[in-house]
Amino acid sequence: MTRPYAVSPEARVALATLLLQLQDSLDEPWTLESMAARAGYDASHFARAFQTVVGQPPLRWLRTLRLERAAHDLVFAAGKDLQAIGLEAGYASHEAFRRAFVRAFGAPPSAMRRRPRGVRGAAPRVSASVASRPEGLAAEPEIVRFGPLTARATVVAARFDDAAIAEAWRRLYTLDSPAAAWELAAASPPWGFTLPGRPREYRCIRLGFTGRVPPGFVPWRVQAGWFARFRYEGAMAGIHGLMRWIFRDWLPGSALRWRFAPVVTLFDPVVWQASRFERSRCQVYVPVQRLGG
Numbered sequence: 001m002t003r004p005y006a007v008s009p010e011a012r013v014a015l016a017t018l019l020l021q022l023q024d025s026l027d028e029p030w031t032l033e034s035m036a037a038r039a040g041y042d043a044s045h046f047a048r049a050f051q052t053v054v055g056q057p058p059l060r061w062l063r064t065l066r067l068e069r070a071a072h073d074l075v076f077a078a079g080k081d082l083q084a085i086g087l088e089a090g091y092a093s094h095e096a097f098r099r100a101f102v103r104a105f106g107a108p109p110s111a112m113r114r115r116p117r118g119v120r121g122a123a124p125r126v127s128a129s130v131a132s133r134p135e136g137l138a139a140e141p142e143i144v145r146f147g148p149l150t151a152r153a154t155v156v157a158a159r160f161d162d163a164a165i166a167e168a169w170r171r172l173y174t175l176d177s178p179a180a181a182w183e184l185a186a187a188s189p190p191w192g193f194t195l196p197g198r199p200r201e202y203r204c205i206r207l208g209f210t211g212r213v214p215p216g217f218v219p220w221r222v223q224a225g226w227f228a229r230f231r232y233e234g235a236m237a238g239i240h241g242l243m244r245w246i247f248r249d250w251l252p253g254s255a256l257r258w259r260f261a262p263v264v265t266l267f268d269p270v271v272w273q274a275s276r277f278e279r280s281r282c283q284v285y286v287p288v289q290r291l292g293g
Contacts, residue, residue, distance in 0.1 A: 005052045014039045015053050016252035016291075019061075023258060024191050026066050027088070032058055054291050066090055067104045068260035070097075074113040075223065076189065076262075082109055123226050124290040126254050134245040136234025141250065146285050147224040149185075149264070153209045154220040157202040168204040176211045179269050182283070183207045187222070187262040190287070203262075222262055227285040228254075236280050239265070246286060254288075261287035 007015075018039045022030065035058050036046035050058045070089040073080055086097030086109075101109050123143045153175060157168040172184070185205040205220060228250075232242050243263075251258060268281040 005048045007049045007052050011041070011049050012053055012255070013252050014041075015050060016255075016257070017248075019054070019257055019291075020247060020251065022062060023065055023260070026062070026069055026191075030059075030062055063090065063100070064104065065260070067101060070101065070109070071105060071112055072189065072260045074109055075221075082113075085109070124256055124288055126228075126256060132245070132249060134238070134242050136232050136238045137242065137245075138231040138233050141228050141230050143226055143288065144229050144285075145224060146227040146229070146264070147222050149207065150219070150221045151185075151205045151207050151209070152219050153206040153213050153217040155204045155217060157204065160200040160202050165202050165204070168202070171216070172204050172206050175206060175209060175214075177209070179206060180208070181268045181270060182266045183209075184267045184269050186265045186267070187220070189262050190258060190260050205264075222264060225259065225261060225287055226289065227264075228256070228288045230284040230286070231282075232284065233271075233281045234279065236278060239280060239282065239284075242284065246284070251286070251288075255291060256288040257291050259287040259289040263287070 018035060021038065022035070028034075032047060033043050035050075036043040039046055041049065047058060050061070054061055056064065066089040070085045073085050073088075074082075077085075082097075083094055086094055089097060089100075091097035091100060098108055101107075101112075105112060123145070126141070126143065153172065155168040155171050157164040172179075183206060185207060187203040187205060189201055191200070203220065228246075230242065230246060232239060247258075264285045266283045266285070271279055271281040
């Protein structure tokens with residue numbers, strides 16, 4: 001009987017950190033050797049440890065992530081054609097992309113675009129904990145089923161900086177009726193959280209709005225799935241620290257992986273307004289999935 005390959009806790013954290021880096025930079029020409037070097041191990045040890053922790057060989061996992069990004073783009077990038085999405089996933093022909101996509105998701109790309117499928121199965125379990133906690137985290141993170149969400153009125157910030165994001169929020173505030181608690185939200189797609197300088201999108205969302213939507217606003221949706229929920233109350237600037245802690249500390253140590261779906265943050269606007277936008281009460285939802293699943 002073959003013994004399972006032993007992987008130390010430190011190696012598991014290094015591999016989980018690498019997984020986030022892969023997801024943030026899928027278009028890099030990754031090789032087994034470059035992945036091993038990034039994780040700090042020789043290629044042979046890295047390949048066996050990766051297989052043990054993730055359940056797939058490294059290069060196959062990279063193809064899995066690229067197909068997951070393709071599924072994400074099919075749902076959220078309505079103006080992007082199937083051929084371009086397939087090429088970005090690494091497939092020179094549409095037929096090769098279609099076959100790989102069906103093997104991964106049980107449906108062709110065109111069906112995913114028309115009728116996105118939510119995540120099925122039991123809730124993933126957190127099998128490790130992180131000793132440190134950022135200031136303002138109001139409770140232990142919990143795994144919850146979240147969504148689906150739909151919104152008729154959303155605005156994408158022109159850039160990922162404070163001025164552009166403030167302008168996007170200002171436009172949402174011009175809508176007719178005031179927002180109730182948890183009707184204002186922000187969403188970012190699953191890249192740009194771990195590598196400095198990576199282009200990021202920031203979408204401001206108004207949930208529950210039923211009035212007339214002026215020009216310049218776009219609809220948005222997110223599928224149901226399993227998310228890690230983080231409750232925060234504190235200074236607005238502290239939300240950036242919370243995000244860094246989630247992706248640099250909590251997620252690598254959680255034995256979970258980041259699933260390709262947007263990170264969604266729901267806000268209570270009453271706290272914003274009462275503090276002149278200096279404090280926030282929010283719930284951050286990070287899409288997660290067990291490693292190898």
